[in-house]
Amino acid sequence: MYKWLAVILACILIAAGITGCVYSKAMTPVKKARDAAEARLKSETDIKSVDEFYLYNGSSTYFVVIGKNSKGKETAAWIPENKKDEVHVKKMSDGVSKQDAVNKLLSEKKPKEILGVRLGMEKELPVWELSYLDENSNLNYYYIHFDSGKWWRKIENL
Template sequence: MYKWLAIFLACIFIMAGIGGCVYSKAMEPVKTGRADAEARLYSETDIKNVDEFYLYNGSQTYYVVIGKDSKGTETVAWIPDSKKEKVHVKKLSEGVSKKTAVNKLLNEKKTKEILGVRLGMEKNLPVWELSYLDENSNLNYYYIHFDTGKWWRKIENL
């Protein structure tokens, strides 16, 4: 009896170790990308402190940082994965707030649960991407222009 219990526990520990190794290897590109994005952030923008960091995978990968510049102004930087493209920078006050974007979604759609709200960039257009579950637990994406607060696109019933 104890022999089988020992074998079972050994298998659990081995599986946990393998799972940890796989997770660590899978997260390596994200960590490297973040380090590269932060290096570009500090060399190409005036942002001094990072408050929020988003990884946005749309039609192109962007690292989005919200932080404070040297004057203490909250600023957003969209850092493209491609080093050939320039970093886009805007003051957070120039666009729609996260709260306003969420309220627009709640006013227009019946949501069961909001899964995530993040800034992204699509076709050189800064957007808020809101992912949520509807009443039928279908996954949906709702995109709002950061600059104007108007609806841009939605992907429904995934």
């Protein structure tokens, strides 16, 4: 009886170890991207601390960082993957909050579940990207302009 228990416990530990290794390997590119974005952030912006990090893959890839600047103001930076392109920086108070973006989605759609809310950049315009499941469990994306709070685009029924 104890031998079976030891074998099962050993299998669980081995499976957990393998899962941890796979996860670590899978996250390596994201960690490298974050490190590169933070290095560029420090050299090109006034943001001193990083509170949130988003990897946004739209028409172009952006690393989006939300943090505090030297005056303690919450600020967002959109860092393009292409190092030749300009970093965009805006105070969070100058745009629509994450909660306001979610409220707009809730007032216009009836999502069964909101999967994610993150900042991105499309055609030089900062946007909130909201991903959600509708009542039929279809994946949908809803985009709102960060500056104005107006609807920009939606991708439905994926």
